[in-house]
Amino acid sequence: MVRLAARGWGLDARALRARTHGLARMHPEIAAEFAGVVDGAPSHYRPDDLMTGSGARCRWTCSSCDTEWITSVANRTKRRSGCPGCARRRQVEIARARPAKSRPLSEISDELVRDFVRNLDRPDRDVSSTPSGSHNRVLWRCRRGHTWETSARQRVKNGSQCPTCLAGLWTSRLEFEVAELVQLSSGLPVVLGPRRARSDRAGEDRIDLLVTGADLLVDLDPTRWHAPTEAVGRDARKLDRLAGERYVRVRPNGLGPLPAGRSSPEQQVVLDDGDEDDPWTWASAVLRALLAFQPDTLVDEPTAEARAAARARADIKWRRLRSGLRLRSLSSDYPDVAAQFVEAIDRPGLTAADLAPSGDDRALWRCAVCGHEWEARVANRTVARTGCPPCSYRRGADRSARPHAGQSFADRHPELIPYFVENLENPDRSLFHLKPNSTDRCRWLCQYCRRPRVTTPQALNRRPHAGCRPCGGRRGAARRRPRDLDVNQGFGDRAARRATGTLECS
Numbered sequence: 001m002v003r004l005a006a007r008g009w010g011l012d013a014r015a016l017r018a019r020t021h022g023l024a025r026m027h028p029e030i031a032a033e034f035a036g037v038v039d040g041a042p043s044h045y046r047p048d049d050l051m052t053g054s055g056a057r058c059r060w061t062c063s064s065c066d067t068e069w070i071t072s073v074a075n076r077t078k079r080r081s082g083c084p085g086c087a088r089r090r091q092v093e094i095a096r097a098r099p100a101k102s103r104p105l106s107e108i109s110d111e112l113v114r115d116f117v118r119n120l121d122r123p124d125r126d127v128s129s130t131p132s133g134s135h136n137r138v139l140w141r142c143r144r145g146h147t148w149e150t151s152a153r154q155r156v157k158n159g160s161q162c163p164t165c166l167a168g169l170w171t172s173r174l175e176f177e178v179a180e181l182v183q184l185s186s187g188l189p190v191v192l193g194p195r196r197a198r199s200d201r202a203g204e205d206r207i208d209l210l211v212t213g214a215d216l217l218v219d220l221d222p223t224r225w226h227a228p229t230e231a232v233g234r235d236a237r238k239l240d241r242l243a244g245e246r247y248v249r250v251r252p253n254g255l256g257p258l259p260a261g262r263s264s265p266e267q268q269v270v271l272d273d274g275d276e277d278d279p280w281t282w283a284s285a286v287l288r289a290l291l292a293f294q295p296d297t298l299v300d301e302p303t304a305e306a307r308a309a310a311r312a313r314a315d316i317k318w319r320r321l322r323s324g325l326r327l328r329s330l331s332s333d334y335p336d337v338a339a340q341f342v343e344a345i346d347r348p349g350l351t352a353a354d355l356a357p358s359g360d361d362r363a364l365w366r367c368a369v370c371g372h373e374w375e376a377r378v379a380n381r382t383v384a385r386t387g388c389p390p391c392s393y394r395r396g397a398d399r400s401a402r403p404h405a406g407q408s409f410a411d412r413h414p415e416l417i418p419y420f421v422e423n424l425e426n427p428d429r430s431l432f433h434l435k436p437n438s439t440d441r442c443r444w445l446c447q448y449c450r451r452p453r454v455t456t457p458q459a460l461n462r463r464p465h466a467g468c469r470p471c472g473g474r475r476g477a478a479r480r481r482p483r484d485l486d487v488n489q490g491f492g493d494r495a496a497r498r499a500t501g502t503l504e505c506s
Helices: 002-008 013-021 073-077 084-097 110-115 152-157 173-186 229-241 279-293 304-322 378-382 389-401 414-419 457-462 469-480 486-500
Strands: 034-039 057-061 068-072 116-119 137-141 147-151 190-192 195-197 204-206 209-211 216-220 247-251 268-270 341-344 362-366 373-377 420-423 442-445 452-455
Touching: 068 073, 110 116, 137 152, 147 152, 173 190, 173 209, 173 216, 173 279, 173 304, 209 279, 216 279, 229 247, 247 279, 268 279, 279 304, 362 378, 373 378, 414 420, 414 442
Parallel strands: 216 247, 247 268
Antiparallel strands: 034 057, 057 068, 116 137, 137 147, 190 209, 195 204, 209 216, 341 362, 362 373, 420 442, 442 452
């Protein structure tokens, strides 16, 4: 009747009922944060016009932090939702109050304490309070004054180092020599290791050489580093990304050109027939590419003495850059793993002292126990702690053959323990170390005749009362013999006397 009367008078019955049972009356603290109706109700409605269970989506303003958000009235009243900004801050406070699960950086190594500058994500943390397993971004400074950013977990787990100091590991001696020879022949400065932002995703492409006067980017592809299948695919993708720039790849005759894709033919130069180890062969190919992109460049062929002097200068620069690098290597951080190192698969010239302790290089390893050789990545040996596959299989077999507590052969058949002599296959294992269905050949004493025999715990587990074969035949015959032997015994005696002639027949 009230609704009909309100409708006849042009009034909203729900708004009238909200005057006594609405949001403003029942939840004044929530109504104080009301800012306006978004949808689901008339835009002119106020907290006095909305019921507590209304599904109308409204805009709210937090009374503590002035954050605005949109949600329904029912979410505020029934589900007790609040300001998302305050909720995030509470979660951060709870996370900060929670004790760390890993040790602080100061307890890991003195190197981390020396290189630590500040915690970028949590300025309130220092080297003594930053957990070693956290993802906080940390600013580091090496002994040479270079600064870089990385997370604490990545620095500790992966052993990352200063990227500027490691530039020598990204630059080969060949690149130094080719750069000196190109600069000598063309008079244009050559920069090693420039970087270009990638167009397909976040990150950078590293280039071997940049001839600054011609703005020419050059990548050298020696066979020992660029022959693997994954290297060919990586080089082809990089060539396709840099198809629109002044970029060229110099490749040996044996490798041949890469799939063209979007690149032009002049972006690939194949070496002339010559020694791939000769830097002048590579420099001549770079000069040909330079003339193709910039024909007005003046190029002079240097004499043999000038080329030798340029290579000497490159060698000095190379040694200066490499000096003091690789403070941490496979041989320094993991000497036990380095003792099993044989050679690097993709880069045969490297030793254990040249490999990063958690690098991605594939290497050949030789087990010190069984002499088995296998291939694995350095990070798999150091971070994942993998080892020799056959030895791992044997250890797994030993673990699977070891019984659980109270489930060994001795626990199941204690009456057979006195008859056990030795384990022929694994002498160090007794009945307490063998499963009931073990197939190890063991020596036993027969429980009936004390005669030695060889059998497995599995056979005795199936037939624990079985004896050895000789006495088994006698015991079987005794079981088959009738119990009442009077008639048979007498017949046997008469037959024996008749056979000897002592019995007279009537």
